[in-house]
Amino acid sequence: MSATLNPRVERLEGAGQAPAATGESPVWRAAEQALYWVDIPACKIVRLRVDSGQRSEWRLPEQVACIAFDRHGTVLAGCETGLFALTLSEAVSAASAASGEPLATSVRKLAAPEFGADGMRFNDGRCDRQGRFWSGTMVQNMAAANPAGALYRFDAQGVLSAPVVDALITQNGLGWSPDGTTMYLSDSHPSRRLIWAFDYDIESGEPRNRRVFADLHHHAGRPDGAAVDADGCYWICANDAGLLLRFTPEGKLDRQLPVPPTKPAMCAFGGRDLDTLFVTSIRPATGASEHDGHLFAVRPGVTGLAEPEFAGEL
Known part of the structure; x- marks a missing residue:
């Protein structure tokens, strides 16, 4: 029997009054005591210094x-046409200040896969415990249910792999166990709703022995972005269900945590003690609530793991 937790979930007003269309990829950067995240269709990276409430965007x-x-502090980003190195400038020009435009960035393309169809982009991505960057691709028109997506590895030497996992519709849910020897991956398309686990070779960066970790046809929502806590449990955003679900390393659902937005998109641990779970969300085109598209924070009673940095030089 899974437990339903009801700790206080706080909407972070410092994140801005305007909702994100697709808020994704929250990353806690301890060196700045700040949370970064993206709004995909707005082509935007946002930063919130949580203590001061100072917000910046690029x-x-x-x-x-x-x-x-x-x-x-250089950003490695999965975008529409490939992987990029981004330098986020702190300087605001007089022109940009007057116009209200976001800060400028320095953008350099690093690598690109051979996309399997038109209208694709990168989706969910993060570094493994050894600092290799992983990300997958998807066809942006989800209604097409096109399994042209694939998962790629970008290593410290700057080499983008061939597809490591293919036939994905909506790649999501990347995460690694605390010791790095288990990799998690989901496909959040309504026709899939699966989370897989792999045995992960930390030396070679090769996942093997793919098996179903959790089938969300037996639970609520679709498996979107994820985080792993210090106990090795896997937290997944249950998109369309307004829930965070925590699975034990054995794949047992042991906690459900309701959140205000209907479409939580991805979660990440942060805060000074890594005891806060930050949750981004998506604002649907129709029928959106006042909470959809905003950023939330909750203390679930467990701590997370520091987000690994990319091991290479960008």
Whole structure:
């Protein structure tokens, strides 16, 4: 029997009054005590310094879906046409201040896969415990249910792999166990709703022995973005159900946590003690509530793990 938790879920007003269309990829950067996330169709990266409430944003020339950082603070981003290195400038020009435009960025393309269909982009992505960056692709028109998506690895030497996992419709849910030897991956398309686990070779970066970890046809919602806590449990955003679900390493659902938005998109641990779970959300085109598209924070009673940095030089 799974427990339903009801800790206080706080909407972070400092994140801004305007909702994101598709809020994704929250990343806690301890060096700045700040949370970063993206709004995919707005082509935007946002930062919130949680203690002060200071908010900054950067607009990119194309959609950005997932981000990680290297040790210098350079951003590695999965976008529409490939992987990019981004330098986020702190300086605001007089022209941009007057016009209200977001801060400028320096953008450099690193690599691109051979997309399997038209109208694709990168989606969910993050670094493994050794600092390799992983991200998958998807056809943006989800109604097409096109399994042209694939999962890729970008290593510290700057080499983008061939597809490691293919035939994905809506790649999501990447995460690794605390010791790095188990990798998690989901497909959040309504026709799939599956989370898989793999044995993960931490030396080679190769996942093997793919098996179903959780089938959300037996639970609520679709498996979107995820986070792993210090106990090795896997938290998944149950999109369309307004829930966060926690599965034990054995794949047993042991907690359900209601959140205000109907479509929670991805969660990440952060805060000074990594005891806060930040949750981004999506605002549907019709029937949106006042909460959809906003950023939320909750203390679920467990701590998370520091987000690994990319091991290479960008």
